[in-house]
Amino acid sequence: MNFDRRRYLERVKERESGSPVFKNCFFAYLFGGGICALGQLLLSLYLFWGLSERDAGTLVTVTLIFLSACLTGIGVFDSIARIAGAGTLVPVTGFANAVVSPALDNKSEGLVTGVGAKIFTVAGPVLLYATLSGALYGVILYVVRLFL
Amino acid sequence: MLGAPLDYLFAFLVGGLVCLLAQLLIDLTKLTPARILVVYVVLGVFLGAVGLFEPLADFAGCGITVPLIGFGGNVARGVREAVSETGLLGALTGGLSAASGGTAAALCFGYLVALVCHSKPKHP
Numbered sequence: 001m002n003f004d005r006r007r008y009l010e011r012v013k014e015r016e017s018g019s020p021v022f023k024n025c026f027f028a029y030l031f032g033g034g035i036c037a038l039g040q041l042l043l044s045l046y047l048f049w050g051l052s053e054r055d056a057g058t059l060v061t062v063t064l065i066f067l068s069a070c071l072t073g074i075g076v077f078d079s080i081a082r083i084a085g086a087g088t089l090v091p092v093t094g095f096a097n098a099v100v101s102p103a104l105d106n107k108s109e110g111l112v113t114g115v116g117a118k119i120f121t122v123a124g125p126v127l128l129y130a131t132l133s134g135a136l137y138g139v140i141l142y143v144v145r146l147f148l
Numbered sequence: 149m150l151g152a153p154l155d156y157l158f159a160f161l162v163g164g165l166v167c168l169l170a171q172l173l174i175d176l177t178k179l180t181p182a183r184i185l186v187v188y189v190v191l192g193v194f195l196g197a198v199g200l201f202e203p204l205a206d207f208a209g210c211g212i213t214v215p216l217i218g219f220g221g222n223v224a225r226g227v228r229e230a231v232s233e234t235g236l237l238g239a240l241t242g243g244l245s246a247a248s249g250g251t252a253a254a255l256c257f258g259y260l261v262a263l264v265c266h267s268k269p270k271h272p
Contacts, residue, residue, distance in 0.1 A: 021175045025168050032167025032215070033160035039210035040159040044151035057213060058249040064214065065250060069257035073265035086170035089181050090188060090215045091163070092250060098185065099254040103262040115262045122182045123254060126216070129186045131243050133193040134223040138231050138239020140197075145231075 024085050031080070031087030039064060039091070061092050068093035072100040098122035155209050162204075162211030185216055192220020201225070222246045 039060050046056035068088075071077040077097050081088045088094055103119040120127075170188065173179050179187070195201040201221035205212045212218060226246025230238025244251070 021172070024175055025171045028171035029164035029168045032170075033164025033211070036163025036209075036211045036214045037156050037160040039163075039214040040151065040156050043210055044155070048150055060210065060214070061218075061250045062253040065253045066257050069254070069261045073261035086174055086181075086184070087164075087167045089184065090167045090170045092214060092216065092219065094181070095185060095216055095219070095250070096254050096257070098182070099258040100261050103258050104265060105267045107262055107267065115259065119255060119258050119262070122185060123251075125182060125186050126189050126219075127244075127247075127251065130189045130193060130220055130223045130247060133190045133220070134227045134243030135239045137193060137197040137224055138227040138242060139236070141228060141231050142236045142239060 027083050028085045028087040031084035032090060033087075035064070035088065035091045035093055064092050065096040068096040069100045072097050073104065077101075095123070095126065098126075158207060159209045159211040159214075162208035163214060164211075166211070166215045166217065188216040189220040189223075192217035192222075193224045194220070196221040196224020196228075219247060219250060222250075 042060045042063055043056055046059050047053070051059065068077055071080070077088070077093075078101075081094075081097065088097070099119055099122065102121040103115045106114040106118040108114060109118075166188075170184050173184060173187075174181065192201065195204065195217065201212070201217075201224060205218070205221065213221065223243040223246055226244075227239060227242035230242025230245065232238070234241065
């Protein structure tokens with residue numbers, strides 16, 4: 001069979017199911033909103049236990065990270081993420097998964113160059129750009145305050 | 149009573165919207181998930197810097213603070229407080245201090261899970 005590029009693309013289009021963008025967005029909204037609502041429940045619980053607003057917020061983050069680290073470890077997170085897409089990626093759960101997953105996959109390379117290095121595969125860029133933009137903001141803030 | 153029902157509704161609606169926008173970015177542009185995370189964390193720092201993060205977080209609660217925007221918002225708040233206290237040095241010390249809880253949790257739990265668990269074969 002001799003396919004040119006145009007016919008190939010038509011074939012690909014035929015085989016695509018429904019409107020994946022709409023379906024993906026629906027599940028991203030559902031799971032993402034659900035995780036945030038779960039966070040809100042945890043926050044209310046920790047405030048109810050008498051933690052300060054700031055400590056409760058930090059503990060919500062820590063709890064969600066712990067949960068998704070465990071779910072990643074037993075292989076459940078990937079199954080959920082395949083449906084939820086950005087719904088599990090964008091909350092801190094996605095950050096935790098991006099830390100755990102490469103560390104786990106490269107365990108065979110050893111605890112230093114395997115787990116130790118690969119644990120930063122995605123956390124590294126996130127921390128770098130967070131620190132970088134934070135430092136830039138700090139410098140701008142400092143200079144602006146000098147003249148105000 | 150664990151918070152007002154409206155808090156949960158707003159957390160769900162806004163948090164879902166934040167994730168939906170990311171899904172659109174993934175599906176309609178060529179942004180990879182890792183880049184989405186970086187974009188969102190920088191967006192959080194930006195929102196914090198221009199003073200929009202706190203009002204948004206007051207309104208949507210975990211709908212804003214649980215997505216990675218919240219990580220960036222924390223960094224901006226930490227930097228602002230540290231610059232007020234220690235001056236220019238705060239630009240370097242504030243960000244990571246404020247984000248230390250989540251970062252350390254991810255690294256520690258990540259390490260433990262990597263030690264205990266075995267990697268699963270990836271589904272296609």
